[in-house]
Amino acid sequence: MQMTPMIESFVCHFGEMGSRWGFNRTVGQIYALLVVSEQPICANEIAELLGISRGNVSMGLKELSSWQLVQVQHKAGDRKEYYFCRGSIWDMANKVFEERRKREMDPTLSLLRDIMMDEAANQDEAYAQQRIIEIHDLLENITEWTQSLQSLSPEKLNTLMKLGSGVGKVLEFTDKFRPKKDA
Amino acid sequence: MQMTPMIESFVCHFGEMGSRWGFNRTVGQIYALLVVSEQPICANEIAELLGISRGNVSMGLKELSSWQLVQVQHKAGDRKEYYFCRGSIWDMANKVFEERRKREMDPTLSLLRDIMMDEAANQDEAYAQQRIIEIHDLLENITEWTQSLQSLSPEKLNTLMKLGSGVGKVLEFTDKFRPKKDA
DNA sequence: CAATAGTTTCAGAAATTTCTGAAAGTTCAG
DNA sequence: CTGAACTTTCAGAAATTTCTGAAACTATTG
Numbered sequence: 372m373q374m375t376p377m378i379e380s381f382v383c384h385f386g387e388m389g390s391r392w393g394f395n396r397t398v399g400q401i402y403a404l405l406v407v408s409e410q411p412i413c414a415n416e417i418a419e420l421l422g423i424s425r426g427n428v429s430m431g432l433k434e435l436s437s438w439q440l441v442q443v444q445h446k447a448g449d450r451k452e453y454y455f456c457r458g459s460i461w462d463m464a465n466k467v468f469e470e471r472r473k474r475e476m477d478p479t480l481s482l483l484r485d486i487m488m489d490e491a492a493n494q495d496e497a498y499a500q501q502r503i504i505e506i507h508d509l510l511e512n513i514t515e516w517t518q519s520l521q522s523l524s525p526e527k528l529n530t531l532m533k534l535g536s537g538v539g540k541v542l543e544f545t546d547k548f549r550p551k552k553d554a
Numbered sequence: 555m556q557m558t559p560m561i562e563s564f565v566c567h568f569g570e571m572g573s574r575w576g577f578n579r580t581v582g583q584i585y586a587l588l589v590v591s592e593q594p595i596c597a598n599e600i601a602e603l604l605g606i607s608r609g610n611v612s613m614g615l616k617e618l619s620s621w622q623l624v625q626v627q628h629k630a631g632d633r634k635e636y637y638f639c640r641g642s643i644w645d646m647a648n649k650v651f652e653e654r655r656k657r658e659m660d661p662t663l664s665l666l667r668d669i670m671m672d673e674a675a676n677q678d679e680a681y682a683q684q685r686i687i688e689i690h691d692l693l694e695n696i697t698e699w700t701q702s703l704q705s706l707s708p709e710k711l712n713t714l715m716k717l718g719s720g721v722g723k724v725l726e727f728t729d730k731f732r733p734k735k736d737a
Numbered sequence: 738c739a740a741t742a743g744t745t746t747c748a749g750a751a752a753t754t755t756c757t758g759a760a761a762g763t764t765c766a767g
Numbered sequence: 768c769t770g771a772a773c774t775t776t777c778a779g780a781a782a783t784t785t786c787t788g789a790a791a792c793t794a795t796t797g
Contacts, residue, residue, distance in 0.1 A: 372678060373678060375675060375676070375678070375679055377669055377672055377674075377675070377679050377682065377683070378678070378679065378682050380665065380668075380669065381665070381666075381669055381682065381686060384661075384662065384665045388658065388661070388662055391576065391657055391658045392658060393574070395784080395785065396785080397785080397786080406685055406689075407681070407682035407685050407686065408678075408681075408682075409678070409681045414743090414744075415743095423786075423787085424786065424787045424788065425744090425745095425787090425788080426744095426745075426746075426747085426786075426787060426788065426789090427785080427786055427787070429744065429745055429746085430745085430746090430785095430786090433745080450741095450742055450743055450794080450795070451742085451743070451744095452743085452744080460685075460688045460689055460692050461692070464692060464696075474574055475571065475574045475575060478567075478571070479567065479571055482563070482564070482567045483564075485563075486560055486563065486564055489560055491560075492558060492560070493558070495555060495556060495558070495561070495591075495592070496558055496560050496561065498590070498591075498592045499560065499561050499564065499590035499591075500560070502589055502590050502643075503564060503590065505643045506589075506643055509643050509644070509647060512712070512715050513647075513715070515715075515718065516714075516715040516718060519718035519719035520719070520721075522719050523719055523721075529695075531699075531721065532695050532696070532698075532699040535698065535699060535702035536702035536703070536705050536706055538703075538706075538714065578754080578755065579755080580755080580756080596773095597773090597774075598773090606756075606757085607756065607757045607758065608757090608758080608774085608775095609756075609757060609758065609759090609774095609775075609776075609777085610755080610756055610757070612774065612775055612776085613755095613756090613775085613776085616775085633764080633765075633771095633772055633773055634772085634773070634774095635773085635774080
C-alpha cells in the first residue's frame with residue numbers, strides 16, 4: 372500500500388469528517404485507509420503511512436474494534452497483526468448508525484423518560500414537561516423506526532430509497548386497499 | 555422563568571448532548587432553555603439562568619439563529635430582545651437534520667465526486683476508487699432519500715414510521731399490483 | 738527460562754475548542 | 768448630537784481533547 376494523492380485526499384478528508392461523525396481524526400483516517408486498501412495492513416505500517424505515533428494507532432484500532440468495524444488477520448510466519456475492514460458498505464453504514472444511536476439517542480431518551488415520570492411542581496414545569504414529552508415521543512418514534520429499517524434487507528431498503536418521496540403515493544395506494552388493518 | 559431541578563436536569567443534559575449533536579454545550583443549553591420556556595427570554599436572563607457570560611450567550615444565540623432555530627421578539631417600552639423558539643418539534647428536528655446533512659454529507663459527497671473523476675494511476679488506486687464509488691453511491695442515496703422524506707407531511711411521515719418494518723410488506727404488496735412501473 | 742517481537746497503556750505535552758469580559762458597535766430617546 | 772441601554776466582537780484564558788513515546792505487558796520461540 373502506498374499513499375498516492377488520491378488516497379491521501381480521501382484519507383485526509385475522512386479524518387476531518389471524523390469529528391462530525393462521532394470519532395476523532397485519527398480514527399477516521401485509519402478507517403479510511405483500511406477501507407481503500409485491498410490488502411490488510413499492520414499497525415506499524417498504518418502509523419508510518421499516516422505519520423502518527425504507534426500508540427495512537429493502537430488506540431484508534433481499539434476504538435474501531437469496539438465499533439466492530441475492523442478485523443484482524445495473521446500471516447503465516449509473521450507475528451504481526453494485520454488489520455482490514457470486511458463487510459459491505461451497508462454493514463459499515465449500519466454500524467455507524469447503530470453506534471450513533473447508542474450515543475446520541477439512548478441516553479437522551481432515558482433522561483426524558485425520567486423527567487416524564489416526575490410530578491410537575493408548578494405552571495412552568497407543567498409547560499416544560501409537556502414539551503419534553505413531545506420531544507421524547509418524537510425521538511422514540513425515530514429511534515424505533517430507524518431500528519426497524521435496519522432489520523430490512525439491503526435490497527428492500529434500496530427499493531424504498533429509490534421510491535423517494537414516492538413512498539407517499541404508495542401509502543395512499545395501500546390505504547385504499549386495506550384501510551383499517553394496522554393498529 | 556425559574557430553574558427548577560426538572561428544568562435544570564433537562565437543560566444540563568442537552569448541553570452534554572450538544573457536542574454529540576453537532577453544536578457545543580452552551581448552544582445546547584440555551585436551546586433547551588428556550589424550548590421549555592413558555593415565555594420568551596432575554597439574553598441577560600439566559601446568561602444568569604445558565605451561569606455563563608453575556609458574550610457567550612450572544613455567540614450561542616447567533617449560532618442558533620443561523621440554524622433558524624430561534625426567533626426574536628420585542629416588548630413594548632423595552633429595548634431588550636427576547637428570544638424564543640417557535641415551530642413544532644417536527645420543525646426543529648427537520649432543521650437539525652438539514653444542518654447535519656449540510657455539515658456531514660455535502661462536503662463528503664463533493665470530495666468523493668472529485669475523486670471519482672480522477673483516473674486511477676495504478677492497481678491500488680483502481681481498487682480504492684471502486685470502494686470510494688460504492689461509498690459515494692450509498693451516501694448519495696441516503697442523502698436524497700432523507701431529503702425526499704423531509705418533504706413529506708408530518709402526518710405521512712408518522713404513518714410511515716408507525717408501519718415500522720411493516721413497510722417491507724407494503725412494498726411486496728405494491729409490487730404485485732404494479733410490478734414494472736418504477737425505473 | 739530468557740530473548741525477542743510484537744501490542745497496549747497512560748502521564749504529560751500539544752493542539753483544539755470553548756468561554757470570559759472588556760472594548761467597540763448599534764440604536765434610539767430626548 | 769449626546770448619552771443610556773443594549774448587543775456583538777474578539778484577544779487571550781481556561782477547559783477539553785487528542786497525541787506522543789517510553790514503559791509495561793503479552794505471546795512465542797529456542
